[in-house]
Amino acid sequence: xxxxxxxxxxxxxxxxxxxxxxxxxxxxxxxxxxxxxxxxxxxxxxxxxxxxxxxxxxxxxxxxxxxxxxxxxxxxxxxxxxxxxxxxxxxxxxxxxxxxxxxxxxxxxxxxxxxxxxxxxxxxxxxxxxxxxxxxxxxxxxxxxxxxxxxxxxxxxxxxxxxxxxxxxxxxxxxxxxxxxxxxxxxxxxxxxxxxxxxxxxxxxxxxxxxxxxxxxxxxxxxxxxxxxxxxxxxxxxxxxxxxxxxxxxxxxxxxxxxxxxxxxxxxxxxxxxxxxxxxxxxxxxxxxxxxxxxxxxxxxxxxxxxxxxxxxx
Amino acid sequence: xxxxxxxxxxxxxxxxxxxxxxxxxxxxxxxxxxxxxxxxxxxxxxxxxxxxxxxxxxxxxxxxxxxxxxxxxxxxxxxxxxxxxxxxxxxxxxxxxxxxxxxxxxxxxxxxxxxxxxxxxxxxxxxxxxxxxxxxxxxxxxxxxxxxxxxxxxxxxxxxxxxxxxxxxxxxxxxxxxxxxxxxxxxxxxxxxxxxxxxxxxxxxxxxxxxxxxxxxxxxxxxxxxxxxxxxxxxxxxxxxxxxxxxxxxxxxxxxxxxxxxxxxxxxxxxxxxxxxxxxxxxxxxxxxxxxxxxxxxxxxxxxxxxxxxxxxxxxxxxxxxxxxxxxxxxxxxxxxxxxxxxxx
Numbered sequence: 154x155x156x157x158x159x160x161x162x163x164x165x166x167x168x169x170x171x172x173x174x175x176x177x178x179x180x181x182x183x184x185x186x187x188x189x190x191x192x193x194x195x196x197x198x199x200x201x202x203x204x205x206x207x208x209x210x211x212x213x214x215x216x217x218x219x220x221x222x223x224x225x226x227x228x229x230x231x232x233x234x235x236x237x238x239x240x241x242x243x244x245x246x247x248x249x250x251x252x253x254x255x256x257x258x259x260x261x262x263x264x265x266x267x268x269x270x271x272x273x274x275x276x277x278x279x280x281x282x283x284x285x286x287x288x289x290x291x292x293x294x295x296x297x298x299x300x301x302x303x304x305x306x307x308x309x310x311x312x313x314x315x316x317x318x319x320x321x322x323x324x325x326x327x328x329x330x331x332x333x334x335x336x337x338x339x340x341x342x343x344x345x346x347x348x349x350x351x352x353x354x355x356x357x358x359x360x361x362x363x364x365x366x367x368x369x370x371x372x373x374x375x376x377x378x379x380x381x382x383x384x385x386x387x388x389x390x391x392x393x394x395x396x397x398x399x400x401x402x403x404x405x406x407x408x409x410x411x412x413x414x415x416x417x418x419x420x421x422x423x424x425x426x427x428x429x430x431x432x433x434x435x436x437x438x439x440x441x442x443x444x445x446x447x448x449x450x451x452x453x454x455x456x457x458x459x460x461x462x463x464x465x466x467x
Numbered sequence: 468x469x470x471x472x473x474x475x476x477x478x479x480x481x482x483x484x485x486x487x488x489x490x491x492x493x494x495x496x497x498x499x500x501x502x503x504x505x506x507x508x509x510x511x512x513x514x515x516x517x518x519x520x521x522x523x524x525x526x527x528x529x530x531x532x533x534x535x536x537x538x539x540x541x542x543x544x545x546x547x548x549x550x551x552x553x554x555x556x557x558x559x560x561x562x563x564x565x566x567x568x569x570x571x572x573x574x575x576x577x578x579x580x581x582x583x584x585x586x587x588x589x590x591x592x593x594x595x596x597x598x599x600x601x602x603x604x605x606x607x608x609x610x611x612x613x614x615x616x617x618x619x620x621x622x623x624x625x626x627x628x629x630x631x632x633x634x635x636x637x638x639x640x641x642x643x644x645x646x647x648x649x650x651x652x653x654x655x656x657x658x659x660x661x662x663x664x665x666x667x668x669x670x671x672x673x674x675x676x677x678x679x680x681x682x683x684x685x686x687x688x689x690x691x692x693x694x695x696x697x698x699x700x701x702x703x704x705x706x707x708x709x710x711x712x713x714x715x716x717x718x719x720x721x722x723x724x725x726x727x728x729x730x731x732x733x734x735x736x737x738x739x740x741x742x743x744x745x746x747x748x749x750x751x752x753x754x755x756x757x758x759x760x761x762x763x764x765x766x767x768x769x770x771x772x773x774x775x776x777x778x779x780x781x782x783x784x785x786x787x788x789x790x791x792x793x794x795x796x797x798x799x800x801x802x803x804x805x806x807x808x809x810x811x812x
Contacts, residue, residue, distance in 0.1 A: 187625025189725045196625045315778055339773045342780070347719050348726070352522060356770035359515040360507060373627075373725075380719055384643055385514070401629065466626020 177212045178435050181233035182243045183226055184269075184424060186219040187466075189345055190373045191397055194421030194467025195245065202425035206432055213432065223247040227255040234262050241265040241431050245424060249274045249317065265434055269427045271318070281434070282444045283427040285419045287318050288325035289449040293417050294368055294394055295329025297451060301366065301392065304334030308366040309357045311343040311350055311374050322370055322396075338364065343374045350377025358385045365391050372399035372416070379412060388412050397421075398452065398460050399467055407457040416452040418460060421467055423447055491795035492741050492757040499761060499787065503768040510771055517650055519767050520760065521642075524652035525550075525711045527759035529730060530737040531663040532707030534755045535700040536604075537738050538667065540680035540747030541597065543704050544608040547730035548615035549589050554712045554722035555619045557582045558628045561638075570633045578638075578716070582709045589615075590705020594698030612731065620724040627723040635720040642717040652714045656756075659710060664752040666703075673750075676700060680747025737762055740791045754795070761791060 182203070187193040196219060203215045216237050220226035226247050233239045242264050246252040253273040260266045260278050268279040298308065310326070313319040323340070330337075338361050343349040350369060357364065358381060367382075369375040375395030382388050393412055395402055397419045405413050426445065434441045452460050503510040529546050536543045561578040568574045589611070596607045622628060630638070644651055667673035675696045678686040687693050716722070739745055740761060741754025765787050769780050 187620055187724060190627055190723060193620075193623070193625030193627070193724075312777070340777070341770055342777050346725050347721065347723075351719060352518075352766065353770055355518045355522075356515070356767055359512055359518065360509050360771050376721075377719060466624040 177214065178240045179214045179216065179237055180241045180243065180428070180431060181230075181237055181239035182215060182217045182424070182428060183229050183233065184217075184219055184245045185226070185247050186221050188221070190399060190467050191345070191371075191419075191421050194399075194465050195424050197465050197467065198422045199424045199428070202428045206428060210432065210436060213435075215428070220247060223251040226252060230255045230259050234259055234264065239264055241267065241434065243267045243269060243424070243427050243431050245269040245427075246271045246273065253278070265431065267427050267431045269424055280442045281427070281430055283423055283430060283447070284445070285423055285447050286449045287321040287419075290370075290396055290417050290419050291322040291325030291327075292329050293449050293451050294322075294370070294396065295326045297394060297415055297417075298330055298335060298366055298368065299333055302333075302335050305336065306334075306365040307336045307338050307361065307363050308368060309338050309354075309361065309364055310340035311353055311367065311369045311378060312340055313342065313345045313371055313374070315342060319370075326368060326370075335366075343369070343371075343377070345371045345373055347373050347377040350374035351381050352377075354378040354381035355384070358382070358387065363390075367391055367393045369393055369395045371395055372397050372402045375402060375413060382412070397467075400462055400465060403452065403457050403461045406452060406454055407461065409454050414453070416457075416460075418448070418450050418452055420447065420460075421465075422462075489742070489751075489754075491797070492754050492761065492791060495740075495787075495791040495794050496757050496761045496764065499764050499768070503764065503771065506768060506774065507771040510768065515767070515771075517645075517653075519763055520653045520656075521650045522767075523760045523763035524656040525715050526730060526733045526737055526762060527656045527756055528659050528707050528711040528714075529704075530734040530741075530755045530759045531659050531752060532704035533734045533738050534663065534741075534743055534750045534752055535667065535676055535703050537735070537743055537745060538680050538747060538750030539676040539697055539700045540683065541604040541697060541700060542608065542735070543593060543701060544605065544731045545589075545593060545611040545615060546704065546708050546734055547727040547732075548612045548619070549586070549705070549708045550712050550715065550727035550730060551722055551724065552615040552619040552622075553582050553585045553589070553709060554716050554726055555622050555628045556585055557712060557716055558630045558720075558722055559622065561634055562631050565631055565634060570631075570637060572637065574634055575638045575641075579713050582713050583706065586705040586707075586709025586712075587702055588705070589708070590702040591698065593705070594701030597701065598694035598698050616724065619722060619726065623723055625724070627721050630716065630720040632720075635717065638717040638720075640717075642714055655710065655714055659707065660752055660756050663755075667750055667752055672696065672699070677748055677750065680744075680749070682748075733762055734759075736788055740788060740795065742795050758791075762788075 182199055184195055184199055185192050187196045199217055203217050207213055207215055218229045220229050242259050244256060249271050253275050256273055257278050266279045267281040269283050270285060312323055341353050343353045367378055369378050372395040375393050378393050392414055394415060396417045398416060402413060402416050406416055430441050509515060557578045560581040561574050564574050564577045593607055593611055596602055597604045641651055646654060675691045678691060679693055679696055683693060737758035738755050740758035741751050743750040765784050775783060
């Protein structure tokens with residue numbers, strides 16, 4: 154991860170600046186509720202970072218709120234400003250469009266704004282942008298397929314929920330494998346959900362007698378796909394690539410699974426990165442504004458251990 | 468007070484060759500299957516048919532319970548969340564009893580017993596709040612829907628509860644094995660349906676459900692213990708949810724906050740497609756079974772073809788559901804030959 158060195162430098166900077174922090178600061182963190190696996194990981198990492206930062210800086214107060222939908226998140230943002238009187242906001246927008254204006258209003262009230270993962274639909278509102286790299290996730294996955302398969306091989310693709318994120322991943326993947334002769338039999342939405350992954354894959358298996366690889370794009374889908382492939386007894390025939398870095402999948406890769414040989418990282422821990430950077434704005438003398446795009450490295454048996462968080466729910 | 472269900476459902480005109488009220492859902496299903504076969508012959512392959520029936524077992528079993536609730540004039544929105552929280556608690560129970568009982572059948576039996584007990588209690592809770600608490604069923608079950616959904620998220624710490632890998636090995640056959648070529652979930656679905664049919668059509672309890680659903684006041688004057696019968700329908704619903712989770716958990720060995728999302732609407736849709744009246748008073752278990760299979764079939768066909776854009780899946784499902792109910796309400800018969808007679812009602 155090219156970002157890790159930057160982060161280490163930041164951490165050192167914040168430690169030096171500890172003594173200089175005199176004024177009490179309140180930071181509001183607004184994220185989606187733990188409604189699926191990845192968001193569960195997001196919540197866990199946010200809570201961990203909240204504890205760690207509050208212990209490190211006694212003057213720092215972090216208010217963490219979770220929302221079930223865009224409308225609730227917009228209300229949360231209003232409350233953070235009016236009730237908690239925040240100095241900075243870290244927000245992972247539920248959806249880009251409906252939250253652009255609420256975030257702008259927070260910004261207009263003089264708050265330092267950090268946006269995570271889903272960019273706002275207008276530029277120039279946020280001070281800091283921290284995100285995983287969706288096109289990169291698609292590209293890295295595609296590169297791996299190129300190393301394993303060639304002309305005339307067949308794959309199927311299970312996509313997420315129809316959103317910008319899903320499109321970016323999918324298009325980058327397709328662009329990467331274009332011209333290689335790898336044949337995409339079909340793609341279908343499995344909504345980043347295990348049960349849907351299972352059912353869609355069952356149907357692909359009855360429809361296509363020859364499948365060499367499955368790009369599931371997400372680890373929850375990949376787990377469902379794996380069960381369907383096992384049920385059909387065709388696990389020797391194909392491999393599955395998910396994405397995000399779920400601990401169960403990382404554990405399989407560490408053990409050298411043939412069925413799920415690699416994974417591509419899209420870390421829910423990015424919320425912790427964003428919180429660190431935001432705190433550094435108040436506690437460090439180094440400038441922090443700008444964009445932080447995390448890498449989407451390929452996780453293989455060799456490096457899997459460093460991405461394994463057994464205590465995280467994801 | 469006999470207006471109850473007459474305008475939609477009674478198979479009144481016996482002399483027609485085809486009774487659309489009863490046969491409508493089945494005809495729609497058959498049409499759907501022919502359509503599926505034409506789109507992709509793999510639709511009728513043995514593997515696909517078994518997948519399809521096995522998949523429809525969850526919603527189907529829950530929908531059998533929902534038939535009782537709806538026939539008696541109630542509604543239960545909590546079943547999807549209930550299924551999720553019961554799955555989660557089952558997994559917790561089995562993982563916890565692992566140390567005492569080891570990896571074996573006992574642990575699985577404990578899980579199943581826990582599931583049935585929880586389902587019974589959850590149903591009883593809904594029923595008692597509705598009858599004794601005098602709160603509308605919609606509100607009570609909307610409330611418990613939220614409660615159960617957050618509880619499973621809480622127990623899973625926002626993530627996924629996973630069954631111990633080796634216990635899963637013992638439990639797995641409940642979903643994946645077959646008896647005489649019929650997958651276990653399909654057998655369970657069939658048995659539950661037959662029990663449900665007998666209960667609804669051949670017992671006093673079933674008649675009470677219909678009586679309460681068509682007119683509660685009259686039912687009360689007829690010395691039917693309305694509160695007791697109504698509570699029982701929710702208990703039946705709870706037990707059906709338990710049975711569904713017992714065969715759901717071995718499929719993926721996990722439960723999370725995304726388990727069973729929107730199952731309540733699918734179950735209700737299956738019931739209505741099957742010819743049960745949403746306002747109560749008349750219920751058909753056979754129709755419910757067909758309705759559940761139909762809902763699963765739509766999803767399956769959409770996966771078997773790339774003719775229809777992925778983005779339009781929901782639209783196709785919507786059209787087919789409405790068309791199926793349109794058929795069931797006898798509109799086809801009205802359109803073709805007997806248009807004039809329909810105005811009387």
